[in-house]
Amino acid sequence: xxxxxxxxxxxxxxxxxxxxxxxxxxxxxxxxxxxxxxxxxxxxxxxxxxxxxxxxxxxxxxxxxxxxxxxxxxxxxxxxxxxxxxxxxxxxxxxxxxxxxxxxxxxxxxxxxxxxxxxxxxxxxxxxxxxxxxxxxxxxxxxxxxxxxxxxxxxxxxxxxxxxxxxxxxxxxxxxxxxxxxxxxxxxxxxxxxxxxxxxxxxxxxxxxxxxxxxxxxxxxxxxxxxxxxxxxxxxxxxxxxxxxxxxxxxxxxxxxxxxxxxxxxxxxxxxxxxxxxxxxxxxxx
Numbered sequence: 001x002x003x004x005x006x007x008x009x010x011x012x013x014x015x016x017x018x019x020x021x022x023x024x025x026x027x028x029x030x031x032x033x034x035x036x037x038x039x040x041x042x043x044x045x046x047x048x049x050x051x052x053x054x055x056x057x058x059x060x061x062x063x064x065x066x067x068x069x070x071x072x073x074x075x076x077x078x079x080x081x082x083x084x085x086x087x088x089x090x091x092x093x094x095x096x097x098x099x100x101x102x103x104x105x106x107x108x109x110x111x112x113x114x115x116x117x118x119x120x121x122x123x124x125x126x127x128x129x130x131x132x133x134x135x136x137x138x139x140x141x142x143x144x145x146x147x148x149x150x151x152x153x154x155x156x157x158x159x160x161x162x163x164x165x166x167x168x169x170x171x172x173x174x175x176x177x178x179x180x181x182x183x184x185x186x187x188x189x190x191x192x193x194x195x196x197x198x199x200x201x202x203x204x205x206x207x208x209x210x211x212x213x214x215x216x217x218x219x220x221x222x223x224x225x226x227x228x229x230x231x232x233x234x235x236x237x238x239x240x241x242x243x244x245x246x247x248x249x250x251x252x253x254x255x256x257x258x259x260x261x262x263x264x265x266x267x268x269x270x271x272x273x274x275x276x277x278x279x280x281x282x283x284x285x286x
Contacts, residue, residue: 064181064201068118072182074165074251075198077114078102078242084120087183087243088113089251090164093155095284098242099254099271100138100148108132113150116161119196120184124161128153133283135276144220146256146271149283166250167286170277174224174252178202181226181255181268183240203227203245206267214266222275224253227267245270 069075076088076096088098096113103111108129117124130153135145156162168174182200203226211225219225226245245253253270273280280286 064199066195066197067182067200068198069116069124069161070118072180072198072200072246073116073161073163075182075243077117077120077184079112079114079126080106080110084184086241087255088150089244090115090156090162091167091251091280091284091286092164093158094152095286096150096152097244097251097254097273097280097284098148098150099256100134100146101256102242103132103148103150104134104138106132108150111150113152115156116159118198120198121196127156135279141218141220143218143257143269144222145276145279147254147273147276147279149280151284164286165244165246167280168250168252168274168277170274172274172277174205174272174274175247176205176207177247178204179226179245179247179252181240181243181245183243183255185240203268211267211269215269219269222272223256223269224272225267225269226253 074090076090076098077084078086078088078098086098086102088096088102091097108131111129111132113127113129114120114124115127129150131151132148133151134148137145138147139145158164179202180200181203182198184195184198206225206227208219208224212219215225240255243255244251245255252273254273256269256271258266258268
């Protein structure tokens with residue numbers, strides 16, 4: 001009991017000034033992406049100096065494992081200027097959801113979405129975006145309402161690898177379970193390797209009151225946290241921004257921000273979809 005009390009007192013003094021958004025709608029270049037699409041090794045990765053090419057990128061799925069689009073047919077890879085930069089997820093034939101910070105101040109015509117593929121650089125289909133709707137209260141306060149709806153130029157044709165994900169009911173409580181997060185971000189803290197293959201990790205939900213001890217007033221009612229709170233080690237972060245956090249076929253969150261990645265006492269923060277469910281319905285019809 002004394003040890004727990006000491007930990008909680010320590011958390012109360014943690015500064016929230018160094019919080020970092022996951023990605024500001026930018027990405028790093030992948031010079032081999034167009035020339036290596038025929039490689040058969042699904043787990044092969046690229047050596048890229050990410051810190052030089054994209055200094056704000058320091059996050060990833062940590063402690064995860066390779067997965068496939070067959071398991072997660074709703075997952076989308078977002079491409080800007082030929083480079084993967086964020087994730088998203090299909091909610092209907094016409095709409096994909098992502099994080100607002102991924103697409104704010106970005107032209108719809110500049111974005112392409114790869115759907116139906118385990119790999120971020122080949123396979124599936126490339127679809128175009130007709131319109132971007134960012135939550136009007138995004139960033140007020142900082143990080144709040146981190147969600148955007150992307151309307152597609154043409155409706156998707158669903159198949160085994162292209163399917164929508166269910167959404168929670170308005171104000172439905174986030175279950176205190178392990179949520180599955182997916183994406184193509186880095187796979188090691190401070191790493192320099194970008195996986196071509198989709199990764200997944202199971203992230204335990206952190207009670208809201210406990211996460212507030214780490215993030216203070218930066219954590220609003222439109223957010224929830226996930227990760228191994230005391231020890232870290234499993235996380236979704238910058239490279240996976242905009243991707244979903246899923247439990248039993250329902251997406252409860254969107255990867256938003258964190259203090260670092262997979263650090264002790266600094267879990268990943270997700271946009272709470274149930275809190276913003278009415279906005280989603282008003283802007284997507286879902």
